[in-house]
Amino acid sequence: MSRRTRLAGALLALVTTAAIAAPPVVQALPEDWYPESVAIGSDGTFYVGSWRQGAVARLKRGVAPKAEVLVKPGSNGLANGQGVLVDARHQALWVCSGNSGFTTVPQTPSALKRYDLATGAPRASYAMPDEGYCNDLVQDARGNLYVTDSFHPRVLRLAPGAAALTVWKEDPALAGDGPYKGLNGIAIDGGRDVYVSLVAAAPHLLRIGLGADGQAGEISRIEAPRTMKNVDAIRAWKPGRLVLFESNAFGDGPYGGQITVARIDGTKLGLQTVVTGLNDPSSGAVLGDRVYFIESKYGLLTRRKDGDPPVPAGVPFDIQSRVLLPPP
Numbered sequence: 001m002s003r004r005t006r007l008a009g010a011l012l013a014l015v016t017t018a019a020i021a022a023p024p025v026v027q028a029l030p031e032d033w034y035p036e037s038v039a040i041g042s043d044g045t046f047y048v049g050s051w052r053q054g055a056v057a058r059l060k061r062g063v064a065p066k067a068e069v070l071v072k073p074g075s076n077g078l079a080n081g082q083g084v085l086v087d088a089r090h091q092a093l094w095v096c097s098g099n100s101g102f103t104t105v106p107q108t109p110s111a112l113k114r115y116d117l118a119t120g121a122p123r124a125s126y127a128m129p130d131e132g133y134c135n136d137l138v139q140d141a142r143g144n145l146y147v148t149d150s151f152h153p154r155v156l157r158l159a160p161g162a163a164a165l166t167v168w169k170e171d172p173a174l175a176g177d178g179p180y181k182g183l184n185g186i187a188i189d190g191g192r193d194v195y196v197s198l199v200a201a202a203p204h205l206l207r208i209g210l211g212a213d214g215q216a217g218e219i220s221r222i223e224a225p226r227t228m229k230n231v232d233a234i235r236a237w238k239p240g241r242l243v244l245f246e247s248n249a250f251g252d253g254p255y256g257g258q259i260t261v262a263r264i265d266g267t268k269l270g271l272q273t274v275v276t277g278l279n280d281p282s283s284g285a286v287l288g289d290r291v292y293f294i295e296s297k298y299g300l301l302t303r304r305k306d307g308d309p310p311v312p313a314g315v316p317f318d319i320q321s322r323v324l325l326p327p328p
Contacts (some may be wrong), residue, residue, distance in 0.1 A: 001286045014152065026320055028067065028317075028318050030057055030058075030067055030317070031313075033050045033097075033204045034052035034301065035049060035294060036051040036080070036283060036294075038283050038284050038292060038294055041086045042086075043060075044061030046059040046081075047070070047093060050081045051081055051103070052102060052104060054103050054264075055069060070120035071120040075106050075120070077108040080102070080103060082136045085145070087117070089161065092114050092123065094112065111308050112137070113125050133151045135185075136186050136283075138188050140210070141191055142156055143160040144159050145200045146291075148182065148196055151159070155170060160219075169271055171219055174198075178200045181201070182198075184198060185197040186234060188210065192210055195222070195264070197228075204223045205262075207220045222264065222267055222268065225270075227270060231245065231247075232249060232281075236286075238326075240264045241262070242264065243324065255278065263326065265282060279296070281296070282294065289324050292319050295320075300315060
C-alpha cells in the first residue's frame with residue numbers, strides 16, 4: 001500500500017468519524033405538539049403531524065428552524081394526527097386521523113384525510129370501514145396508498161381516483177395480542193414487498209408480497225433476534241434495509257425507545273440499534289444516510305390518573321437527527 005493510499009484512507013476514516021460524532025441536527029416544533037409522524041418532501045421540507053392538536057406543521061429545510069402550522073387544528077375533522085405522507089406528484093398531503101382521545105380538538109371517526117400540499121387546505125376525507133383505525137400509510141409507484149388498520153388485522157388500499165378505501169389484505173396472520181390487535185407501521189421495500197409491524201411488541205415483522213398487478217401476495221414472518229419494543233413506524237432506507245422506530249409505547253418508563261436499522265436476510269432480520277434512551281420515538285424519516293426522528297412524549301398524556309394536575313403547558317418538541325450505520 002502506497003503512502004498516498006494510506007493517507008487517503010486515514011483522511012476518510014477521520015471524516016467518517018467526524019460525521020458520526022457531529023452534534024445532531026435539532027429543529028424545534030411548536031410547543032405542546034406531541035408529534036406522531038414525520039414525512040419529508042422532495043425539496044427536504046418536513047411535515048410533522050400532531051397527535052394532540054389535530055394539526056400538521058411544516059418546517060422548510062435551509063430556512064430558519066421555525067415551524068409553521070400548515071394544517072390548522074381540527075381542519076377537515078383531523079383529530080389524533082397519525083401517519084403523514086407527501087404525494088408530490090398530486091400536490092397532496094395525506095394524514096391518518098385517529099380517535100384515541102387526549103386531543104385539544106373534537107374527536108371524529110378515524111379516517112384518511114387529504115390536504116393541499118402547498119396551502120394545507122382540506123381536499124377529501126375517506127372513512128375507515130368497519131370502525132377501523134387509520135394508523136400509518138405508504139404509497140407505491142402507481143400512486144396506490146396502503147393504510148394499516150390498528151383495530152383489524154388488515155391493510156387497506158386507496159387507488160388513484162377511488163372514492164373509498166377497500167381491503168387489500170386481511171388475514172389472521174396479521175393479528176397481534178392486546179387491545180389493539182391490528183397493525184402499526186408500514187413500508188415498501190424495492191417495490192416488491194410490503195412490510196408491516198404489529199401494534200403489540202413482537203419478535204418479528206410481517207411481509208406481504210406485492211404483485212406486479214398491485215395485488216397482495218403471501219404473508220411471511222421475518223424473525224428478529226429479540227422482541228422489538230413496539231415498532232411504531234417503518235421506513236425503507238436501501239434495498240434490504242429498513243429503519244425501525246421502536247417507541248416502547250407499552251413498555252415501562254419513558255426513555256426506553258430506540259431507533260434500529262434492520263437488514264433483511266430471507267426470513268431473518270439483523271438488527272443494529274443506532275439511537276437509544278428516547279421518549280416515545282413514534283416515527284421519523286430517512287434522507288440520504290441520516291434519520292430524522294421525533295420524541296412523542298405520550299406518557300405525559302396517556303399515563304395521567306384521576307386527581308393529577310392539568311397537562312403541563314409549554315412542553316417542548318423537536319426533530320433530531322443521527323447518521324445511520326448499516327447493520328453488520
